[in-house]
Amino acid sequence: MQTFEIIPLDKTNIDHVRGVAELSNTVRDHHLEAWPTTTTALELANRFIKSGYSRSHEWLAVVEGDIVGHVSGDLPTEDNTHLAECEVIVHPEHRRRGIGSALLEKLEKEAAAEGRDTFLGWTITSFPEGPRFDESGAAFCEARGYATSNVEVQRRCDLAAVDEKALDGLLAEAWKHAGDYELVEFGNEIPDDVVEGLAVLESNMYTDVPLGDTDIREADITPERMRAVARTRTERNSTMLNAIVRHKPSGEVAGWTQIAVRPGDPQIAYQENTIVHKTHRGHRLGTILKIANQRRLRQVRPTLQYVDTWNAESNGHMIAINEAVGYRKLARELEVQKKIS
Structure with a gap:
């Protein structure tokens, strides 16, 4: 050997x-x-x-x-x-x-x-009806003392197969419930008038999404940190497409979604944060955000074929939105965790 x-x-x-x-x-x-x-x-x-x-x-x-x-x-x-x-x-x-x-x-x-004292990792397994992936990582993690703490599902949207007429209907219906909101789109550079609101939503991402038993704790994200991360992305030649919905009467940033485009990857983009502030839920804002940003991606990166996203298996609301706009199951991702004393 x-x-x-x-x-x-x-x-x-x-x-x-x-x-x-x-x-x-x-x-x-x-x-x-x-x-x-x-x-x-x-x-x-x-x-x-x-x-x-x-x-x-x-x-x-x-x-x-x-x-x-x-x-x-x-x-x-x-x-x-x-x-x-x-x-x-x-x-x-x-x-x-x-x-x-x-x-x-x-x-x-x-x-x-x-x-x-807490170690986190990820590994994937296959769905019976889907493509087969190497599942040796799950056994390796278990042997090393890592237990599954949450289960996410990776879904992929084939942009060429999206039913745009169906999206037109979804978007029109969603806007009927969101008359007090406006859509704002931008790239890596965060506008001054929304950076504080984005910092609040980024902080909420740590605890508002289903975490299962994964030991992730609250964070207080600052506007300075948001700008540092955005600057790093630009210097790495990566692109982040951002879409927000803003509550017109108050000016509050009510919801936010992102799609990341990696340099050197001509085929796949990655859906990252999507969140609606708890005080603004119930207005179909998630649907508006997803469709708007997906369509913007097709405009600025017309050669890209897929967008991948991950959601906790228990997050039925976001899964329903994703499937409505064209995402389909690809793999199951296990979040694994090891605690030491």
């Missing part, structure tokens, strides 16, 4: 960063097509251009000079400082040799030494 060495990732070493990109795409091609592709340029940007609200630890597994495994841990520094968010990948030809376990153990020890 080949021996392997665990070494820290050096982000200034192009061979390290290129190796992670190549490994990530190899794992994706091994029956994990639900994952995004990546590039060396994107991996470099993600490591050198940071918003400053978390720090990362990364280690590599090397066999005869080849990078065959990678672990990363993202440690929030402003809120939820009990957490370490972990991701482990191992080349399909080098599995069941203890590489993944050694990488994760290294990260856990390092994060625990910094006071982290």
Whole structure:
């Protein structure tokens, strides 16, 4: 059996960063097509251009000079400082040799030494009626002491298959319930008159969505943090399409949705935050936001084919909206958690 060495990732070493990109795409091609592709340029940007609200630890597994495994841990520094968010990948030809376990153990020890007592990860499983994905991650997580804390469903919208006439009807009906609201759209740069309202909604995203048993706690997001994240996105050459609905009588930001377009990915965009403030629910604002932003994406990125989104399996309201605008089940994503004393 080949021996392997665990070494820290050096982000200034192009061979390290290129190796992670190549490994990530190899794992994706091994029956994990639900994952995004990546590039060396994107991996470099993600490591050198940071918003400053978390720090990362990364280690590599090397066999005869080849990078065959990678672990990363993202440690929030402003809120939820009990957490370490972990991701482990191992080349399909080098599995069941203890590489993944050694990488994760290294990260856990390092994060625990910094006071982290809750480790989070994600892995996917298949639906019986859907495409088949590599499900070995679930067994790996269970063997390492990680229990499922929440279940999300990944859905994919095929933009070419969307029934636009049906969306016209949904949108017209939704606006009948939203006469006191207006739609505002923008890109990476956040307008001054909405940044505080967005910060409130971003804070609410930490606790308003179904979390199951996942130990994610409240956060107080500031406008400065919102701008730092937006600036980081621009400097990484990523695009975020934002749509908000604003309550005209009060000027409050009532709802918000985002679609992220990654550089170098010509096929898939990613639906990120969607939230309506609890004081403004019941006006079909989620439907308005989803349809408006989806249509804007088709205008500014007409070659994109898919948009992927994730919702807690228990979030029936948002799932109903997503399915109405064209999203269909692709994979089940398990959120897994390990607590240490």
